[in-house]
Amino acid sequence: MTFGSITRNLSFLGAGFALLATATPALPQDGNDEARMRRLEAEVRALQRKVFPGGDGRFFEPQISAQPTVSSTAPSTSTTAVTDILTRLDALEAQLQRQTALNEENANAVRLLSERMDTLEGGRGSATVAATTPTATPAASTGATRNVAATATAAGPSDERVAAVQAIAKPQTDDAADDEYSYGFRLWDAGFFPEAQQQLTLFVEQNPDHWRTTYGRNLLGRAYLDDGKAKEAAPWFLKNYQEDKTGARAGDSLLYLAETMIALDDTRRACIALAEFSETYPALAAGRLQSQYEANRGKVTCN
Known part of the structure; x- marks a missing residue:
């Protein structure tokens, strides 16, 4: 019994003594003093037995014989499925933070590429105008102009590629974003x-809330992955999964993220993404994306 418990019980016992003293009627001061004392002692012992069950009036057995022990709440060595999911999500979030910066760099690179292509196309137009307009140009300057034009032509897309791209028509419907x-x-x-x-970069940046955006981010990642640029593809797949896990292509992006990690020889993250995919999207793993899921699982050995 602790010191605090003994103090409380003695206080209670003292209160009992006071109660008995006030509740017992006054007896004449005669030869009944001895009987009165014995009766009080019997009542005290009864009260002691009530307060301290099992006591003998001198030594009382405490109700709690030992100090309470604090049970350990440390988790077991084997983690649960929920713990595994949280661990994988932590890893994915850390990866997202690292790749967000890369994503921004990629967006800037796309903008620079767009400006470069516009400059090159403008340069070809200026060269055409210059060729049809006779000017008095020194021989040395003419040679330098030809070298610059040749370099610009080599750096830019070929005429055949430009023509092929222009041959692809853009749809014209009531939904301009679509x-x-x-x-x-x-x-x-x-x-x-x-x-x-x-x-696709322009589309997802200008239409973040469109119903097609989940398709656009996923397809943008695939455009990079199919172009042999796995590092550029990864942040788009991860972003599409993290932005809206119920999106129409969120599950696809998580599976493609695993495929991207495989392409980068990052087995650990590939296994994390595959496990997360199977747990979050079991219907896709057993349905529409089953063959792709099993093919990716066959490329890595996960614990």
Whole structure:
């Protein structure tokens, strides 16, 4: 019994003594003093037995014989499925933080590429005007102009590629945003991956709340992955999964994220993404994406 418990019980016992003293009628001061004392002692012992069950009036057995022990609440060594999910989500969130910066760099690179292509196309137009307008140009300057034009032509897309891209028509419907996505899809489907990357980047940045955005981010990741740029593809797949896990292509992006990690020889993250996919989207793992899921599982050995 602790010191605090003894103190409380003695206080209670003292209160009992006071109660008995007030409740017992006064007796004449005669030869009944001894009987009165014995009766009081009997009542005290009864009260002691009530307060301290099992006591003998001198030594009382405490109701709690030992100090309470604090049970350990440490988790067992084997983690639960929920713990595994939280661990994987922590890993994915950390990866998202690292790849967000890369995502921004990629977006800037796309903008620079767009500006470069516009400059090159403007340069070709200026060269055409210059060729049809006779001017007195020194021989040395003419040679330098030809070298610059040759370099610009080599750096830019060929005329055949420009013509092929221009041959792909952009849809014209009542939903202009959907037309932008569909045009990006047509570019990707035709194998024009850099052009598709540029088009789809513009679409997802300008239409973050459109119902097609989950398709656009997923397809943008695929455009990079199919172009052999796995590092650029990963942040788009992860972003599409994290932004809306109930999105129409969120599950696809998580599975493609695993495929991207496999391409980067990052087995640990590939296994995390595959496990998360199977637990979060079991219907897809056993249905529409079953063959792709099993193919990716066959490429890595996960614990």
